[in-house]
Amino acid sequence: MVRNLDLPRSVADNVNVTDPDIIARYCRDWTGRVVGNTDLLLRPRTHAELAELVRHVGAHQEKILVQGGNTSLAGGSVPLNNEILLSTERLVTIKVDPVSMTANVGAGVKLADLQFEIARYGLAFGVDIASRGSATLGGMTATNAGGIHVLRYGPMADNIVDLSYVFGDGSTREPREALLKDATGPSIQRLLVGSEGIFGIITSVTLRLLAQPQHRLVAITPLQSLEEGISIGTKLRGNVAAINAIEFLGPEAVQLAPSNPPWPTSPGGALLIEVLSEASVFADQLDELELEREWIIADDPRRITDLWSWREEIPGWIARVGKPLKLDLSVPIDRLADLYQLAQTTAREAGVQCYCFGHLGDGNLHVNLIGEDHLLEAVSHAIYRHVVKLAGAISAEHGIGTLKKQELSIVQSAVERRQLAQLIEIFNPGRVINPNVMMDY
Numbered sequence: 060m061v062r063n064l065d066l067p068r069s070v071a072d073n074v075n076v077t078d079p080d081i082i083a084r085y086c087r088d089w090t091g092r093v094v095g096n097t098d099l100l101l102r103p104r105t106h107a108e109l110a111e112l113v114r115h116v117g118a119h120q121e122k123i124l125v126q127g128g129n130t131s132l133a134g135g136s137v138p139l140n141n142e143i144l145l146s147t148e149r150l151v152t153i154k155v156d157p158v159s160m161t162a163n164v165g166a167g168v169k170l171a172d173l174q175f176e177i178a179r180y181g182l183a184f185g186v187d188i189a190s191r192g193s194a195t196l197g198g199m200t201a202t203n204a205g206g207i208h209v210l211r212y213g214p215m216a217d218n219i220v221d222l223s224y225v226f227g228d229g230s231t232r233e234p235r236e237a238l239l240k241d242a243t244g245p246s247i248q249r250l251l252v253g254s255e256g257i258f259g260i261i262t263s264v265t266l267r268l269l270a271q272p273q274h275r276l277v278a279i280t281p282l283q284s285l286e287e288g289i290s291i292g293t294k295l296r297g298n299v300a301a302i303n304a305i306e307f308l309g310p311e312a313v314q315l316a317p318s319n320p321p322w323p324t325s326p327g328g329a330l331l332i333e334v335l336s337e338a339s340v341f342a343d344q345l346d347e348l349e350l351e352r353e354w355i356i357a358d359d360p361r362r363i364t365d366l367w368s369w370r371e372e373i374p375g376w377i378a379r380v381g382k383p384l385k386l387d388l389s390v391p392i393d394r395l396a397d398l399y400q401l402a403q404t405t406a407r408e409a410g411v412q413c414y415c416f417g418h419l420g421d422g423n424l425h426v427n428l429i430g431e432d433h434l435l436e437a438v439s440h441a442i443y444r445h446v447v448k449l450a451g452a453i454s455a456e457h458g459i460g461t462l463k464k465q466e467l468s469i470v471q472s473a474v475e476r477r478q479l480a481q482l483i484e485i486f487n488p489g490r491v492i493n494p495n496v497m498m499d500y
């Protein structure tokens with residue numbers, strides 16, 4: 060029996076999906092670890108339609124779980140308690156304003172589609188992530204996504220000019236003309252960045268765009284150890300203004316590749332960097348910095364994509380080994396090697412497989428654990444405790460979702476928890492939207 064929301068027939072016919080086979084495709088997360096269930100999927104086409112749905116759902120004491128591209132690695136994107144699933148996949152307008160260099164995009168626009176559209180104007184967007192083919196700008200805003208270019212452009216929060224939303228209480232803010240500066244008091248809409256849907260649903264985002272870089276190269280060098288990678292990365296960040304990405308490819312992860320890498324086997328894995336300059340200029344800089352060593356350098360688009368694939372395909376190779384528990388940790392960069400060692404040792408001693416990679420330039424390590432569930436729990440708790448000791452964060456860019464609620468409760472003070480709960484009750488009373496995400500109270 061499908062839930063009756065008393066929607067006008069004209070709306071219900073267009074937004075309701077009740078076919079269990081179709082719904083099942085939305086109820087499993089990217090890792091396959093988190094599987095939910097629901098009997099109703101809503102797919103609104105406009106901000107107004109979405110607002111109407113939220114009001115009807117609230118009036119019927121039902122709950123909504125919002126889904127963008129369903130690439131969450133924190134278990135936040137599938138309905139675990141039979142919430143109504145609301146997908147933003149049909150909110151896909153893209154309006155580019157080449158004068159203000161902004162784009163207003165529907166929450167359901169996939170990052171790759173935005174990149175394709177703005178390239179026609181010679182423009183680019185600062186945030187880029189490997190899940191670009193599925194992740195949506197609404198989901199990326201809701202999780203304050205980071206990705207490979209954070210050290211130059213910051214996470215989503217630094218690239219958003221404005222956004223429109225529907226709160227759980229039914230109140231809304233509509234998109235408006237792009238304003239590049241606005242200091243008229245605190246911004247309520249900013250609260251939604253990184254909120255993972257606990258206040259409401261983002262319906263569109265206005266993004267700051269950039270001119271496309273004229274030059275771009277990618278270089279990979281094999282490492283003896285992560286410490287060596289940190290030392291090279293620090294030299295490059297401090298001296299090469301055009302540095303765009305500094306990434307770590309852990310040795311255990313590289314070994315999962317279906318073919319041999321184009322660099323010699325190395326006990327410390329490899330360092331991948333992206334630089335927005337000409338190869339000859341970069342070669343001179345390496346010389347000056349006394350960083351001449353084995354570098355594989357690519358500066359044409361096809362070879363750049365090939366080299367990036369050694370970093371971006373790692374999550375897929377890991378997924379072929381098993382269903383990983385994904386820890387997304389950040390620490391001050393000079394403590395990254397300490398964290399890496401601790402993760403490897405703790406996992407090895409417990410008989411758990413551990414594959415690491417990450418955004419070295421941001422002190423962000425992705426630790427992927429595969430093993431029996433009770434072992435994963437013990438290993439991950441030991442690693443989280445160590446992260447706290449190192450003054451790090453239990454989530455650098457993936458968010459809390461449903462999988463890290465327990466850890467959040469450890470790192471948040473009682474006052475912070477109370478204040479967050481109070482904010483939820485202001486904007487999303489009764490937790491109509493995303494009731495199980497981020498915290499329970």
Ligand SMILES: Cc1cc2nc3c(=O)[nH]c(=O)nc-3n(C[C@H](O)[C@H](O)[C@H](O)COP(=O)(O)OP(=O)(O)OC[C@H]3O[C@@H](n4cnc5c(N)ncnc54)[C@H](O)[C@@H]3O)c2cc1C
Pocket residue numbers: 089124125126127128129130131132135136147166187188189190193194195196197198199200201202203204205206207255256257259260261262374375456457460493496
């Ligand atoms: C291979 C791979 C690589 C990845 N690399 C990175 C990376 O480098 N950096 C990074 O930060 N992340 C990365 N991720 C994680 C993921 O892609 C990001 O968290 C992304 O921002 C999620 O976007 P989404 O549209 O898929 O959101 P979903 O997964 O659908 O949802 C994520 C959360 O946001 C909420 N939400 C979604 N849309 C909205 C909305 N419109 N309004 C309010 N709440 C909403 C959901 O309820 C959920 O809690 C990666 C994931 C994969 C699978």
